[in-house]
Amino acid sequence: MRVVVFGGTGLVGSHTCKALLACGCAVTSISRGGLRAESQPLLGESWVSQVDWQRADAAEDGAAAKVLEGGVDGVVSCIGSGDLQHASAEAWNGWAWSDKSIRQWRENSEPNLKVVAAAKAAGVRRFAFVGVSSDSERGFGGPNPGLYSGKRAAALAARDAFGAEFTYFGPSAVARRADDPRIKTLNGGLGRGLNAINDFIGEIRSFGPDYTTSTRLAPPVPAADLALAIAACLSGSVAVEESVRASGMTLWTDMSGGSVTCLEREQTEIRDAMRHVDGTAAILELAERARRAELDEAAAAAAAA
Incomplete structure (x- = not known):
């Protein structure tokens, strides 16, 4: 199976290339900088020589x-680009997006939309998109509208193009290593206690949960586990059922006329049906299913031999 990873030299992309190789795939990585020591966190590992590292900018017409x-x-x-958990008033100019938000919309939507269109035209069967958790989008979509709306536009285009063969992965944050101290802290007693308090406050407030706080209290998923889940879906060893994904506030936009404005000031939640793996717990569960599938396959092969 031949798989192309766009953004393959980043943290998630590089681990995904490694996981796909382990599934027996032929892997090509596409990034603007190509393979460079400063951009490849796993450069010293032996598998790197098995990937076809190419330099290209997906935002350019015809590149994908x-x-x-x-x-x-x-x-x-x-x-994708931008700080997903950045919250400030600089994203808005009244009810219209700021220049920064417009730029982030383009940086996150345009290259992805071109990749989706090119993949569909090329007859690609399966498409995986690395986005962000629904809690993150509901917590930070308002103060970060261009970034989140750009990601959502790309994800919906991929869903419409690939249907049941599209899978959306939504981490709240990604850790380089499984022993990242944030994982231990937020999974420990302190993290669970703070989450319980936040959940209780959300239940008694008239306007609902504090998704900004819940996102910041969510333990990051190790990059290797996210990559394993992605590779398992692409290779077909595990399946994801369709469900409804809730996304953030004030994300409906109008890009006509060269400007971006919010169409519904009172928009509180958007719900989309798709195959998605949302949040750290869901990603870890899928990665564990992938490991069990690998063990079952190895056991069956050994029995046949």
């Missing part, structure tokens, strides 16, 4: 289509 020539079975998009 050229990369996908010759037959590709699956695509993973890890393209």
